Amino acid sequence: MTSTTIATANAEAGRVRLRINRTHLAAIVLLVPAVVLFGVFVVLPILQALRFSFYDWNGYGSPSKFVGIENYIKVVSQRHFGTALRNTTFIALVSLLVQLPLALWLALSLYRNTWFTAFLRTVFFLPYMLAEIAAGLMWNFMYDGNYGLAHSLADAIGVEPKFVLADPAWVMPAIAVVLVWKYFGFHMMIYIAALQGIPNDMVEAARLDGAKPWQIVRHIKIPLIRSALAVTAFFAITGSLQLFDLIVPLTNGGPNNASLTIVGFLYQFGVTRMRIGFGSAVSIVLFAICVVVSIIYQRAARIVEK
């Protein structure tokens, strides 16, 4: 009796186990490559950086001088770190409040297909296709008051050229111009794709009901491309946090570190000085900022969806 029960129970358990295995086998097989790749190329480097950030290490050999949280204290007390935080915040705000509205406005004007809008769309999208370094060099030349466009322009009007990239007060606005110029086309394209997905009869119906163009935009189009807006906002924020390669040819973080971003700070004070521990500490701080931002973003996105 007892042995039969146990046997049945075992058989039962075996079946259950088997069932779990079968249903999950496909999932496991499909997941393994992704998990391995993610682990090796994302999780592992983050953990490595976390470990390095507790060492004083110049990149040679293996880290051996454990210094606790000293690197973090140095990061926070470095006088240029505040500048970097401020600049990155500024870039994020410009991206969200200037770049995205501009892109939306252009998308609303250009999303219908005619040869002329197609032409303009291509023109607006061109800057995005340029390599960051090339775009930076180009604008560095445009802003140059000795030889560049700024010089010719000032000459034509008959005033002294202004060296915006050499002026701590003007350098960030000047970079923001380049940034908006470089990326608005990308966001515009996303909006256009979303706008073209709106069923025409919906807009038609609204118009028949007497909705004015602005009302159609406000109550039909924008709500319907909500997810595109959310995606571009996300791109704009993450792009701002990572901004680096455009600035190197423009100012290299100057004048006097006035245009450092967080990544620029990491590069100037961590990588070029071969202070891997310090640089890792900066990257962990950046990572923490990214995590916080993405949590806020998720919350905000959920509220908007509702």
Added chain:
Amino acid sequence: MKSMTRALCVLAMTAHGAFAGTVEIDMVHIQSNPGELKLMDEMAAAYEASHPDVKIKVRKFGEDYKTMLSTALQSEDAPDVIYSWGGGVLSDQVNAGLLRDIGGVLADDSKSAVGPAGIDAFTRDGKLYGIAQNVSEVVFWYNKDLFAKAGVDVASMMTWDGLLAGVKKIKDAGITPISLGAKDKWTAAFYWDYLALRLAGKGGLEVARTGANDGFLAPAFVKAGEEFLKLAELEPFQKGFEAAGYASSSGVFGDGNAAMILMGDWNYQESKTNSTSGQSVPDDKLGFFAFPSLQDEKGNPTDTLGGINGWVFSKNASDEAVKFMAWYQDAANLAKFAKGGYYIPINVKAADSLENPFQRQIAKDIGASTYHAIFFDQSLGVNAGNAVNDVSSSLASKAISAVDAAGDVEDAMAGDR
């Protein structure tokens, strides 16, 4: 089992030896002059022709040379022969056990050819790690026409106060006194380097490196910042210098838009390359003078700032690699590079082949130098060296106090001691 493995190993080794036959020499550098690159390839080909068992790979690493090198040197496939500026970077590489001591392989006449300064630059703890190749010196290049227009006599520039007065005079004449490319911070560092070298002297620098007597916060280094600020107060640099790189600043000087530039001997060529005309200041209008001397200086007015560059060898480099480099560096071969004017060889015999009068004079000056200090961003190591660069560009635009500048350097140095 063990003996079997051992036998296999021996077999594998002999097989390797038999098949290998040729020795590969992997040589990495950051040279960019097309004429020099061509000559380097020709040299490698010539050596291969006379040594059929040797294969030489000459490779250029990009702009981030130092960062790339630290990774490459630690890989299994480390290059054998590496272009080096010596200094603190070399010390780091030696301390990490990445380089090979070549003292035993290099012949005595190769050692004597580079002179004591050449040996010194590549020696750490009594062991020789590299072969010095070329020297450079930072001087004040000036435009004779612009000096004449402003009524400034170059002889008055021998003292720092004279230089400050001259700068004022040139500025009053409506001419930009000095061209500077502070976006590349190292260009501004030459001022701080030289002022510190003059004021603290060789002894003072050596003491500061150890951290004794307040290290780089010692009065001489604070004073270096103060004197730099005195110059900056005169607003001697071209408009927008904060955003200009070295290339742009050498162009400004080459185009005759600034009277002076404090730069290495290489600026002779670079000012041509970067000037609108491609000609720079004509030779008869171009001159140079040594960095001026200061009151109460502990250094010698004949102390010079510059570089001693050469080639070092990674720990797995073969004897053949050292022999090849010794051949590459013999006077007859170096003379070809000197003739092309690509650099000033440290080898005095080869330097005789320099054809450019400016380079000949600079070679002579370095020969007569009482102490040839290496660029601080090399000699102090990357961390403190970059701190010097950083504060110097800030001093040039009066964005930092002399005490904070010295403090930043000391902080960075303290982390490396």
